[in-house]
Amino acid sequence: MEKGKGNTLDGPAIQRIRNDFPIFKKVINGQSLVYFDNGATVQKPLQVIQAIENYYYQSNANIHRGVHTLSREATELYETARNTVAAHFNVANPQQCVFTSGTTEGINLIAGGLSKAILRSGDEIILTAYEHHSNILPWQLHAQERGLKLKVIPLKSDQSLDIAAAMTLFTDRTKVLAVAHVSNTLGLITDLQALFKIAQQYNVITVVDGAQSSPHMPVNLPELDPDFFVCSAHKMYGPTGIGLLYMKEKWLTELPLFKTGGGTIKTVTFEHTEYAEGALRFEPGTPHISGAVGFAAAIDYMNSIDMSAIYKHESELVRYAQTRLLELPEVEVYGQSEHKAGVISFNVKGAHPFDVGTLLDKYGIAVRTGHHCTQPLMQLLGVQGTVRASFAIYNTLEEVEYFIEKLKRVITLVS
Ligand SMILES: Cc1ncc(COP(=O)(O)O)c(C=O)c1O
Structure with missing residues (x-):
């Protein structure tokens, strides 16, 4: 167009x-x-501003479990937005696409969930030297609480990532590789293929901070094949306060919950809760519905270009x-x-x-x-x-x- x-x-x-x-x-x-x-x-195009405005003019209601027309309409818009996000990243099952408030929340949900049950004292998490604080602090917090160790892939003298040095960091205790797809400060594109190859040998969980790749380049998640990928709509021509947490299908059931509440359940008693399946399990409370609508409009906008x-x-x-x-x-x-x-x-x-x-x-x-x-x-x-x-x-x-x-x-x- x-x-x-x-x-x-x-x-x-x-x-x-x-x-x-x-x-x-x-x-x-x-x-x-x-x-x-x-x-x-990034700045927002009219197409995104108008989609959000239209939502509030025409369709505002709380979603899921509503029998009235407006609630069903808002639910449809919210779930259609999820489909749009999934299709953009070539994800076949939209349930693998959880809406969060942004990259930072996504990483917190992953780090918090993994450290609750999957990571053990002495386990290692590998980051790069150019991570954003949002991909350091959540790991550091849980590392301190759970006795985990952070390791850092250094830079070479030309300030590119030292992949050879990365190879020497992995051990049998390495459980997570959490890396920026693109450095927000240097703009460097991380060689994920090389890092994932090593990670695979050690059976390491891979987390990609896509905050700076998703606005600038095509990202095909099945091809990239990380366990987790996170990004923020506001860096992709969408509104603030909404983002994507993508996870491989198995994590939909295996990632321990770090945040919970209304909307995430099938049944609740005071003794026990049976949680919903799919993305809703990770989306407690009233979500950012207009944000999801704006996010989808932003993705449509980027794809129109x-x-x-x-x-x-x-x-x-x-x-x-x-x-x-x-x-x-x-x-x-x-x-x-x-x-x-x-x-x-x-x-x-x-x-x-x-x-x-x-x-x-x-x-x-x-x-x-x-x-x-x-x-x-x-x-x-x-x-x-x-x-x-x-x-x-x-x-x-x-x-x-x-x-x-x-x-x-x-x-x-x-x-
Ligand atoms: C690489 C990277 N990671 C994480 C973040 C945090 O994103 P947000 O503030 O949208 O959660 C940013 C934002 O600048 C970023 O550039």
Whole structure:
């Protein structure tokens, strides 16, 4: 629909896409908004905003167990949204797709569930050096409580993940490999195939934090074949407060419950509860119904463009931004790989990232500055923080050009 030739997006196609996003009418500090903070959250197209609005105008009711028309309508919308999410990730059984409040909650449900009954004192969990705090803290919390050990796959001197070193970390006590599919700070794409190959030899449970892959590239879950995969709708053009926890079918019955309550059951007595089967077992309380509707609309939106085209366009932006940044001797770029998705991190040598970000904002350019919830990575890089430019489908090469031009001015101010 919005495609250019093949799965390449041309300038007019991107312009049509930009027109879907009302926020781009906004003027920031007298300038057109250049939004490069997509790693934190992306802007929302009208199609998503309207789907949520329509839900509240037309269909709002609590779901499941309602006999009245509106409740059945809302239930239908909620379960259809689950089907849409499942189909997007090529999951045949939508029950394997649990709605959560986002990536962070998904990881908490996995870590909490596994540590309740499956993990034993002395068991090991392997993470990468570039994990987001959301994929460190839940494991750390349970590690402390249950006597588990966290191990970290280091980075090589070129700041890519050291797969050879990873091989030496696995032992018979390794029970979980929990890794970011794409680093939210460096943009590096994790070689999951290589890691999963080792994990398989040791019969290790695999958890993929897909918060930064799901917005930028096609993800085929059966092909990838993790035990668990989590992501957040708000990074995928959908609303905040909703996300996906995918699990392999066996975990629907084998993952111990970490959160429970109304909506998750078949029968309850004061002595015993028989739980519902499938996704509902993991969705206590009234869920984020309008969020699920918006999530599905966001997925439809991304698919109307095509995930491969999104990946191609954003890779071009990253490559171009990286090339231009590397031309500036005052700039240091972290994780200098061609194999990146949507994200680039850098510093102006000798300048605080906050100062760089604040000055760029004066030109209407929104970047994120700081540790990006990856403090252990910052310690490894030996910096307090970085400036992160992260791209989405509506960003253009002209915006990258404008950003480089203004960054040059900023450099003269901070140097
Ligand atoms: C790689 C990664 N993991 C986890 C999260 C947490 O996502 P959320 O805040 O939507 O739960 C983020 C958010 O920035 C992220 O980039």
